[in-house]
Amino acid sequence: MDNKNIRAAAAMLVLAGLPGFAQAAGAVAHNACTALTALKIPGSTMVISKASAGPTACNVEGVIDARTGRDGKAYGLRFAMALPDNWNGRFLFQGGGGLNGSLNPPLGAQAAGDTSAVARGFAVVSTDSGHQGAGFDGSFLADQEAALNFLYQSVGKVTVVAKQVVAAHYRRQADHSYFVGCSTGGREAMIATQRYPDLFDGVVAGAPAMRTNYSNLATRWITTSLNTAAPKDAQGKSQTRLALSTSDRKLFMDAVLKSCDALDGAKDGMIFNTRACAFDPMTLACPGAKTDSCLSPAQATAIKQGFAGPKSSRGRQVYPGFLYDTGITAEGAGIPGLLVTGFSPEGDNPTGTTMDIDAAAAEAHDGRSMAGDTNAWTNLSGFTAHGGKLIFYHGNSDPWFSALETVRYYEQMARDNGPAAVQDWSRLFLVPGMGHCRGGEAALDQFDMVDAIVNWVEKQQAPAAVVATGTALPGRSRPLCPYPQHPHYTGNGDIEQAANFRCTE
Numbered sequence: 001m002d003n004k005n006i007r008a009a010a011a012m013l014v015l016a017g018l019p020g021f022a023q024a025a026g027a028v029a030h031n032a033c034t035a036l037t038a039l040k041i042p043g044s045t046m047v048i049s050k051a052s053a054g055p056t057a058c059n060v061e062g063v064i065d066a067r068t069g070r071d072g073k074a075y076g077l078r079f080a081m082a083l084p085d086n087w088n089g090r091f092l093f094q095g096g097g098g099l100n101g102s103l104n105p106p107l108g109a110q111a112a113g114d115t116s117a118v119a120r121g122f123a124v125v126s127t128d129s130g131h132q133g134a135g136f137d138g139s140f141l142a143d144q145e146a147a148l149n150f151l152y153q154s155v156g157k158v159t160v161v162a163k164q165v166v167a168a169h170y171r172r173q174a175d176h177s178y179f180v181g182c183s184t185g186g187r188e189a190m191i192a193t194q195r196y197p198d199l200f201d202g203v204v205a206g207a208p209a210m211r212t213n214y215s216n217l218a219t220r221w222i223t224t225s226l227n228t229a230a231p232k233d234a235q236g237k238s239q240t241r242l243a244l245s246t247s248d249r250k251l252f253m254d255a256v257l258k259s260c261d262a263l264d265g266a267k268d269g270m271i272f273n274t275r276a277c278a279f280d281p282m283t284l285a286c287p288g289a290k291t292d293s294c295l296s297p298a299q300a301t302a303i304k305q306g307f308a309g310p311k312s313s314r315g316r317q318v319y320p321g322f323l324y325d326t327g328i329t330a331e332g333a334g335i336p337g338l339l340v341t342g343f344s345p346e347g348d349n350p351t352g353t354t355m356d357i358d359a360a361a362a363e364a365h366d367g368r369s370m371a372g373d374t375n376a377w378t379n380l381s382g383f384t385a386h387g388g389k390l391i392f393y394h395g396n397s398d399p400w401f402s403a404l405e406t407v408r409y410y411e412q413m414a415r416d417n418g419p420a421a422v423q424d425w426s427r428l429f430l431v432p433g434m435g436h437c438r439g440g441e442a443a444l445d446q447f448d449m450v451d452a453i454v455n456w457v458e459k460q461q462a463p464a465a466v467v468a469t470g471t472a473l474p475g476r477s478r479p480l481c482p483y484p485q486h487p488h489y490t491g492n493g494d495i496e497q498a499a500n501f502r503c504t505e
Contacts, residue, residue, distance in 0.1 A: 032169060033058035033083070039168050046161050057118065058083040058169060061103070064161055065130075069143040077149060079127040079158050082106045083169050088121030090454070091166055091174035093159055093200070095181015095188045096126070097437075100150060101133035101140070110182050110437070111206055111393065113448030120450075123174065125162040129154040129188075141368065151372025155179075155188050156196045176457060180450060182206030182437040183401070186392075190374035193390055197382035202453035204391045207401055207437050210375040210409065211319065213364035215401045217357075218310055218319040223341050224355045225306030229298040237351035240341040243302065248295060249329040249339050252303065255284055256324045265489035266501075269442050270432045271325055272478070272486045274396060279324050280304070303339070309402075310357045318361045320404035326433045326442045327397025334439045338399045375405070378413040380425075389456045390426040391449055391463070393480070395434030403430055410483065427463055428483040433472075444468035444478055467498045479503060 036051040036058070048062040059082060066076035080103050092108045094117075106124040108117025118124045130149030131140035140146040149157070159177075167173045177200045179192045186208030192200050209215075227238035244252070260277035261267050271277055281303040286294035295303075309321035322328070322338055330337040341349065380390070392410060394403040410428045433443035447468040455461040465479035465487075476496045479487045481503035493500035 033060075036060055036165065036169060039165065041161060041164050044161055048165070056085055058085075060165065062161075062165075064157055065145075067145075069146065071139075071143060073131075073140075073143070075131055075140075075143060075146050077127055077130045077154055077157055078103050078132075079125055079162065080104075080106045081123065081125045081162060081165060082118045083123050083166065084118055084121050086121045087123060087170055089175040090122045091163060091177045092117045092122040092124045092450075093155070093162070093177075093179040093181075093192070094124055094126040095179065095185020096129055097182070097184050099133065099136050099138055099140075100127075100129040100184060101131055101137065103128045108180060108450070110180055110185065111204055111447065111449040112180070113446060113451070117178075117180070117450055122178070123162075123166045123170075125158060127154055127158045147368070148371070151368065152191045152195055155191050156199065159192075159196065159199050176201045176454075178202045178204075178450075178453060178457075180204040180206075180453075184209045187372075187374055191372075193380050193383045193388065194374060194377045197380065197388065198386065200383075201387065202389045202391075202457040204393070204449045204453050206392070206449075207394045207398055207403075208374065208392070208406060208409075209401060210405055211364075211369060211373055212401075213366065213369050214319040214361070215405065217360050217364050218322075218402065219338070219400065220350050220360075221310040221355060221357070222306035222322070222338055223349045224352060225302045226339075226341055227302075227351065227353045229296065229302040238353060240349060240351070243341070244295075244299060244339055246331075247292060248299065251293070252281070252284065252295065252339070253326065253329050255279070257326070260324070264486055264501075265491065266495050268476075268495060269326065270444075270478070271396070272432055273488070274323055274325075274430065274432070274486070275484060277324060281307075307338075309404075310355075310360070312361060313358050318357055320402050320408055322399075322402045323396045323404065325396040327395070327435050327440045328399070330397065330435065330441050332439075332441055335399050335436050337397060337435075375409055378409075378416040380413075380417070384425045387457065388425065389453060391453050391456075392426070392428040393431060393447075393449060394428070395431045395436065395438075395440065395443070395445070397433055397440055397443070398436045400436050407483065423462075429466060429480040430483060431468065431480060440470075441472060443472055444470040444476065445472070446470050447480060465498075465503050 030053045033053040037048050046064045050061040064077040106126040108124040131146045179189050179200045181189045186205040189203045189205035226243040230238040230243035259279045260271045263273035263276045281300045284295045285297045285300040290296045310318045328337040329339050331340050394406040396403050414422045433440040434445045438445045452463040469477045477498040479498045485503040487501035488504045
């Protein structure tokens with residue numbers, strides 16, 4: 001018997017001693033599911049409140065560390081699990097979003113292409129991260145345990161329990177464990193690699209919500225910059241949304257595409273070669289009075305200043321700038337593009353024309369950012385020692401967290417660990433036109449990072465490219481290439497097909 005089987009057998013002996021396990025092991029599938037309500041885990045306060053057999057899966061809900069806080073509110077790590085009948089031996093943790101607070105169905109659909117993880121046979125868990133609330137209600141942060149659970153503890157606590165539920169239900173441990181999330185879920189994915197290096201074999205972090213305080217500062221900086229070119233209302237407040245008209249934004253985007261679209265060999269309304277795109281908004285500045293064919297000098301200056309990112313009084317880059325990409329003028333559903341202002345995920349937009357970056361940066365560096373952020377820790381030696389693999393992806397038109405912030409972290413990770421070494425266990429994919437986690441008027445936002453991470457972990461097949469499609473551009477496919485590469489048209493074949501592009505620097 002090899003070491004893996006010895007460990008599995010030992011785990012089975014432990015599980016066999018758990019109350020409720022023996023009954024589940026000898027029952028038919030339906031009873032095995034309902035019997036999970038009797039499952040107790042030594043040393044854990046976990047209670048399973050619901051376990052019902054559906055047509056294709058056992059659906060479980062429970063709570064860990066239920067309690068009443070000093071504020072009188074109910075707290076506890078609520079979790080939901082889908083344990084499919086066609087289990088493939090894999091476990092997947094589904095990351096959250098925003099400030100969490102709600103229990104989302106455990107499907108594992110993020111960055112999974114056409115087929116969710118649970119439909120493929122993964123056992124999937126989701127959690128509210130320890131509190132209940134809607135939207136961006138941050139009142140739970142006043143409770144220390146709830147705050148720590150949200151910032152990082154929930155990842156470890158829920159994973160340990162969920163893995164034991166999986167083992168109890170299927171009577172063996174999962175062969176491999178994965179984490180996939182975007183935004184807050186992307187930050188949680190990074191937490192998994194940084195603070196819990198032994199819990200997961202493969203991790204996918206999409207548009208990670210690193211340094212939220214600073215990204216909010218950067219979006220306020222763009223708004224403040226545009227205010228310098230905006231008319232004032234009767235109270236003297238800048239009307240930011242009028243800084244650029246719809247025709248001004250179209251003029252700007254047409255100029256960006258003229259400058260950068262064909263740098264990947266294909267003039268197709270998409271900017272893939274972002275590293276070579278050096279568009280300067282000042283080239284659109286009117287030499288005289290404002291006309292329909294140019295921007296006022298104030299408008300061009302405002303865009304250039306805002307997208308360069310906030311800098312301290314000494315010139316230090318406080319947060320990276322943002323890319324000139326097709327989605328920055330988007331007015332559709334979701335978070336509007338950065339040149340369509342008037343929306344802030346966490347609070348009102350500024351109406352002034354100046355901003356004290358030094359003071360704002362000092363305020364951003366608070367306890368929350370220090371306790372639960374992921375932007376600085378690059379020592380993943382424990383995670384990689386057992387073969388852990390890490391994939392990042394980020395939309396270039398993300399209006400909340402700059403794709404360049406994820407690039408900054410990835411490049412720092414490469415410097416700290418060695419570029420060649422990092423290529424052995426990590427990849428970053430940038431997605432032109434895509435907003436925050438998904439969407440975009442000219443984006444290919446449907447791609448399968450689940451297969452990519454599974455093949456890398458289990459077959460040692462590093463993702464040389466991931467094919468992307470999207471409902472916004474039916475019939476079109478493109479390869480997403482690992483940074484710093486980009487897809488370049490070969491010059492032969494149908495320009496709409498990914499097969500006719502190759503990844504190049």
